[in-house]
Amino acid sequence: MADILxxxxxxxxxxxxxxxxxxxxxxxxxxxxEQTSGVAEVGGVLEFRFAAGGFDMKVVELVAGRxxxxxxxxxxxxxxxxxxxxxxxxxGDFTIVVFAHExxxxxxxxxxHCSTKWxxxxxxxxxxxxTGVGAPDPRDVRISDWH
Amino acid sequence: MADILxxxxxxxxxxxxxxxxxxxxxxxxxxxxEQTSGVAEVGGVLEFRFAAGGFDMKVVELVAGRxxxxxxxxxxxxxxxxxxxxxxxxxGDFTIVVFAHExxxxxxxxxxHCSTKWxxxxxxxxxxxxTGVGAPDPRDVRISDWH
Numbered sequence: 001m002a003d004i005l006x007x008x009x010x011x012x013x014x015x016x017x018x019x020x021x022x023x024x025x026x027x028x029x030x031x032x033x034e035q036t037s038g039v040a041e042v043g044g045v046l047e048f049r050f051a052a053g054g055f056d057m058k059v060v061e062l063v064a065g066r067x068x069x070x071x072x073x074x075x076x077x078x079x080x081x082x083x084x085x086x087x088x089x090x091x092g093d094f095t096i097v098v099f100a101h102e103x104x105x106x107x108x109x110x111x112x113h114c115s116t117k118w119x120x121x122x123x124x125x126x127x128x129x130x131t132g133v134g135a136p137d138p139r140d141v142r143i144s145d146w147h
Numbered sequence: 148m149a150d151i152l153x154x155x156x157x158x159x160x161x162x163x164x165x166x167x168x169x170x171x172x173x174x175x176x177x178x179x180x181e182q183t184s185g186v187a188e189v190g191g192v193l194e195f196r197f198a199a200g201g202f203d204m205k206v207v208e209l210v211a212g213r214x215x216x217x218x219x220x221x222x223x224x225x226x227x228x229x230x231x232x233x234x235x236x237x238x239g240d241f242t243i244v245v246f247a248h249e250x251x252x253x254x255x256x257x258x259x260h261c262s263t264k265w266x267x268x269x270x271x272x273x274x275x276x277x278t279g280v281g282a283p284d285p286r287d288v289r290i291s292d293w294h
Contacts (some may be wrong), residue, residue, distance in 0.1 A: 003149070006266075009291025010289035094292040098259055111152035112245055119153075119266030123290065143270065144156025145241040 001002045004101040004115040009094030013129045015065040018088050018095050021129060022068045022096040023059075031134035044071060050137045052147055055079060078110055095129075097122065113146050151248040151262040155269045156241030160276045162212040168181065168276060169215045170206075171216050178272040178281035188260055192220060197284045203227060225257055242276075260293050283294050 010018055021027035028036040037047035039059075046057045055075035059083065060083075064067055068086040072079045087098040099122060104111050119143045128134030137143060157165055168174035175183040175193065182196035186206075193204045202222035208231075209215055215233040219226045234245040246269060251258050267288045275281030282288060 002152075003254065003260040004262070006151075006252060006293060007293075008261040008263055009293070060244070080259060085279075096291065098256065100259075107150065107152060109154060109245065112152040112247075115262070116153040116266045116269060117154055119263045120270075122263060123248055123267075123288070126290070132240070141270070144154060145238055146154075146156070146245065 001102075002107040002111065003106040004111065004118055006097075006099040006100075006115075006119055006122050008097050008099075008126050009091070010126050010129045011093055013095045015090055015095050017129055018097060018125075019065045019068070021125060022064060022086055031128040031136050032121055033137040034139075035137070039080060044123070046070070049143040050147075051135065057084065076110070078106075078108060080106065097125070110146075113144065114144055148249070149258060150196055151246075151251070151258065152264055153244075153246040153248075153266055153269050155273050157244065157273050160241055160242045162235040164243050164268040164276055165202055165244060165272075166212045166215070168272060172208060176274040176283060178186070178283050179268050180284040182284070187236045193217070203268075204231065210289040223257070225251065225253075225255060244272070256262050257293075260291065263290055287293075 021031060023040050025036050025040060033048050033050050038044060038046040040046060042059050042062050044059050045132035048055045056073050056079055058073045060069045060071050072082050074123045082103040085100045085102065089096050095117060101118060120143060123136040124136060168178060169188050172183050172187060180195050180197050183192060185193040187193060189206050189209050195202045203220050204217035205220045207216045208220050213235055217231045229248060229250040232247045236243050248265060267290060271281040271283060273278050276284050
């Protein structure tokens with residue numbers, strides 16, 4: 001098993017604001033993909049669509065202002081069954097976002113791509129909260145031939 | 148053991164140009180840190196310095212236009228003994244850079260930070276080669292309270 005790990009700090013925000021950007025369709029549309037729909041409550045399924053396909057995430061855990069956990073229930077075969085975890089806390093002027101996309105069966109090259117692309121979207125989340133303008137798909141930063 | 152993995156594609160470049168950016172002091176200064184010095188040949192040690200410390204990397208393998216491998220011989224205790232590998236190949240208009248920072252003893256929170264920060268520097272490498280202007284330290288993108 002292999003994991004993608006990231007950490008960013010959002011300045012002049014709060015765990016509650018970051019949590020809202022991870023747990024509402026409006027928030028998620030502001031930094032990950034404009035084509036976000038579905039049910040953001042525990043047991044609900046969020047549908048994220050991109051130019052090149054998409055993912056369905058079941059919301060498995062929510063702790064207000066502290067933790068969000070999704071399980072991938074549909075999408076590329078390498079993603080199905082993996083888990084995405086978000087942990088939030090405040091440190092001085094920064095809301096710290098500790099991110100893990102866990103449980104990849106093999107470190108295939110697609111995982112290398114997704115690791116870099118998650119970093120790009122975490123920086124989009126940071127910018128969305130700090131400035132009001134993120135870079136969700138289709139306005140996301142292209143990193144390679146795989147988009 | 149845990150690994151940081153990334154993949155980017157550099158457009159309108161070549162494996163030889165990317166290789167030069169990874170194996171010369173001038174190249175490395177253009178995208179990672181302006182304070183780069185040392186010996187870039189196999190067996191030599193490259194010294195990378197940042198506002199908040201730095202790393203010494205022993206060059207352990209070089210295959211022109213294809214592969215670069217460093218071992219961390221000095222720096223933060225979590226880094227010492229880890230290995231940084233770069234694999235290059237051409238795919239259509241993109242030079243594909245497959246990156247791994249391998250052998251972390253534990254997935255400590257500093258590893259999460261370094262994973263995101265490596266993505267930022269890989270995008271700096273991409274921009275350096277595509278436009279001539281990278282974002283090396285001290286002009287790098289700040290991602291959190293840990294810089």
